[in-house]
Amino acid sequence: MKLFTTRTLPLISAALFAFSFSASAQATVIDLGVANGYSAFIFGNIGSSNASGFTSVGGSLAAGGNIYLDGYSVGSNKKPGSAVNTLVAGNSLNIGGGTINGTGVYGVSNASGSVTAPSWYPSGTFSKGNASTLDFAAAQQQLTTLSGDVAKLQSNGTVISQYGGFKLVGDVNADVNVFTIAANDLHNLTLDVSSLKSTASIIINGTATNITMSGGFDNFGSFADRTLLNFANATTTNLNNVGINGSILAPNSAFSGSGSMNGTLVANSVSSINYGHVSMNGAGFNTVSVSAVPEPGTYAMLLAGLGLLAFVRRRRTPARAPQAAMA
Incomplete structure (x- = not known):
């Protein structure tokens, strides 16, 4: 014995x-870190020499590469908790006609970075930065790892295909509701608020490599700062004249299209956005911890x-x- x-x-x-x-x-702690202070936090370039990356941005912008803006406004609706500088570029700032509510910093990652802007901007609007201003490499590593970890979370919500779109039904007892959608076209997403706590967080894992968001995203308004669309596998993400209430974490994706977004965008690059609008409306995505299921x-x-x-x-x-x- x-x-x-x-x-x-x-x-x-x-x-x-x-x-x-x-x-x-x-347990997975979902925290966008330094990116939460920006409307868009991009690892590469925003825009190109031929096209403006954005035309209207309520908060601040950060790009590890170059930022190209023309016919735009940036920082028009900065909120408490937003980044100190309205524009931060790892390399160069290329500024055409437009308005900047705040200051711009360039050359953060590349000492050879420069600024090209109309002479009528007030003195002190643009200044040279360095690695202490913003560590893009560390942020990219943290956010890419985070996206992969979030993608592994077990779903506790139900996705129902209906009317050419998807209805998301949550767990009324859950603080964090996780949904997984494999479709390329995230069209007409409807959140069933009757199945959710009013304080719940919403995580949507899109598993496709090329994602287009279109149609309507209904009932997400009151969950905007608690909704995260995580596209860990996406290489392209496109807004097709749609309004998004929530943040997007797509660290490997080229982002493009038109529409509106109420949250924080994290992506690899941003091409021309035709009349696009990204606004901060507060503080991006609220940090939340998700307990693992054994x-x-x-x-x-x-x-x-x-x-x-x-x-x-x-x-x-x-x-x-x-x-x-x-x-």
Whole structure:
């Protein structure tokens, strides 16, 4: 009996440890970090020499490469918590006619970066930066890793195809609702608010490599700062005249199209946006922690360990002595 106990108790302990470790150590904290202070945080270029990257931006812009803007306004609706500088470029700023509410910094990652802008901008609007201004390389690594981690989260919400679009039905008891959609065209997404807590966070994992958002995105308004569309596999992301209430995390994607967005955009690059509008409306995406669901193997180990524990206890319980008969 002693040998049996010596062999089995370590297994039981390991099962219980694995269960507790799995439930705590694997929790995913969804935090856009430094990107939360911007309407768009881009690793490469915003726009090109032939086209303006954006025409109207309520918050701030950051790009690890070059920023091209013409016929635009930036920083017109900056909110508390927004980035200090309205424009931050890792390389060069190429500014045409437009308005900047705030200051612009260039040459953050490349000391050879320069600024090209009309002479009528006030003195001090543009200045040379360095790596201490903003570490694009570290931010890219953090956000790319985050996108991959979020993509692995287990769905607890239901996606129903209807009327050429998708209805998202959540778990009314969940603080974080995770939905997974494999379609290339995210068309007419409708959030079933009756199935959600009013304080719930919404995570939508789009698994396609080329994603187009079109139609309507209904009922997301009150969840804008708690909605994240995560496109970990996407190489292209396009807005097709649609309004998005939420943030987009697409670290490997080229972003393009037209429409509106109420949140933070994280992407690899931005090409011409025809009459596009990206506004901050506060603080991007609110940080949230998602507890991991233990793997099936961990449950099996736990159940086996508890079964062994019960067996050991039965074996160790001494038999009761027979009671004397009443005289």
